[in-house]
Amino acid sequence: MSGLLRAGRTPSEVVAAERDPGRAAEITRRYGVEVVDPAAAAAKAGVVVLATKPQDMGTVLAQLAPHVAPGTLVVSVAAGITSAFVAERLAPGTPVVRVMTNTPLLVGEAMSAVCAGPGAGDEHVAAVEEMLRPVGRVVRVTETQLDAVTALSGSGPAYFFYLIEAMIEGGVLLGLPRALAAELVVQTAAGSARMLRDPGAGDPGDSDGAGGAAGEHPSLLREAVTSPGGTTVAALRQLDRGGVRAAVLDAVEAAWARSRELGAS
Ligand SMILES: NC(=O)C1=CN([C@@H]2O[C@H](COP(=O)(O)OP(=O)(O)OC[C@H]3O[C@@H](n4cnc5c(N)ncnc54)[C@H](O)[C@@H]3O)[C@@H](O)[C@H]2O)C=CC1
Numbered sequence: 001m002s003g004l005l006r007a008g009r010t011p012s013e014v015v016a017a018e019r020d021p022g023r024a025a026e027i028t029r030r031y032g033v034e035v036v037d038p039a040a041a042a043a044k045a046g047v048v049v050l051a052t053k054p055q056d057m058g059t060v061l062a063q064l065a066p067h068v069a070p071g072t073l074v075v076s077v078a079a080g081i082t083s084a085f086v087a088e089r090l091a092p093g094t095p096v097v098r099v100m101t102n103t104p105l106l107v108g109e110a111m112s113a114v115c116a117g118p119g120a121g122d123e124h125v126a127a128v129e130e131m132l133r134p135v136g137r138v139v140r141v142t143e144t145q146l147d148a149v150t151a152l153s154g155s156g157p158a159y160f161f162y163l164i165e166a167m168i169e170g171g172v173l174l175g176l177p178r179a180l181a182a183e184l185v186v187q188t189a190a191g192s193a194r195m196l197r198d199p200g201a202g203d204p205g206d207s208d209g210a211g212g213a214a215g216e217h218p219s220l221l222r223e224a225v226t227s228p229g230g231t232t233v234a235a236l237r238q239l240d241r242g243g244v245r246a247a248v249l250d251a252v253e254a255a256w257a258r259s260r261e262l263g264a265s
């Protein structure tokens with residue numbers, strides 16, 4: 001909702017349905033968006049965005065289905081829930097599009113993936129892409145890729161936050177004040193991400209700051225930090241001893257499996 005409003009939609013163009021009165025009041029206070037019951041929201045909407053927990057999706061669809069007008073575009077952001085699950089609970093032919101985005105959307109840096117479900121044509125997917133583009137990057141994927149997308153970019157911010165927490169703790173272990181450790185680590189993360197995504201940014205002649213060649217390889221960037229006989233190689237040996245690479249592979253595989261499980265339940 002915050003993204004839609006920052007992308008230029010007015011609060012009067014959006015309505016929300018929220019069963020928790022505290023959260024409903026917060027939505028109206030923060031965004032100026034009216035909160036109505038799900039039936040009223042569905043009846044008014046040209047596009048219905050389903051953003052409940054996967055476990056609540058069956059209930060919310062049962063509430064909404066009789067009120068969704070034929071042809072209304074229905075968008076689900078729930079992890080795991082297949083477009084077929086959504087479509088089966090709506091009038092035949094209702095276009096359904098699935099989205100997996102991530103929380104950096106809140107600062108305009110989302111990584112969103114979209115795919116067409118039953119009844120959805122190119123124009124429906126394009127409409128959802130247009131909704132998401134102002135708040136980050138958007139890629140089109142197949143539905144079979146969405147569990148993997150969820151495991152990488154959907155849950156991914158949590159993996160980075162986890163690593164950053166651990167690095168800050170490392171600074172504290174070495175005696176640095178926590179605030180200083182946090183500043184050092186967060187700027188290091190932001191700078192490293194910028195080198196990966198916008199490698200030419202900051203070069204003379206890069207007037208738009210958008211960078212040159214896309215996507216510097218992470219292995220090359222890591223090698224450039226790793227001086228022979230230096231500090232970085234000493235640290236990386238410990239990461240290898242700790243099995244960090246294998247743990248990351250196991251972690252994304254666990255998220256992928258859980259996403260599949262949510263879809264099957
Ligand atoms: N948190 C994340 O980083 C991401 C979450 N998602 C997906 O977004 C969805 C929402 O996740 P969260 O925001 O973390 O969940 P949440 O539980 O914080 O928010 C869902 C809201 O829906 C409300 N709700 C549930 N059933 C309702 C009903 N029948 N009528 C009216 N309101 C109802 C709840 O009161 C709650 O406020 C999930 O399906 C999740 O898989 C997707 C990508 C990233």
Ligand SMILES: O=C(O)[C@@H]1CCC=N1
Pocket residue numbers: 079150154155
């Ligand atoms: O943890 C979850 O299930 C949701 C989906 C992706 C990120 N958060």
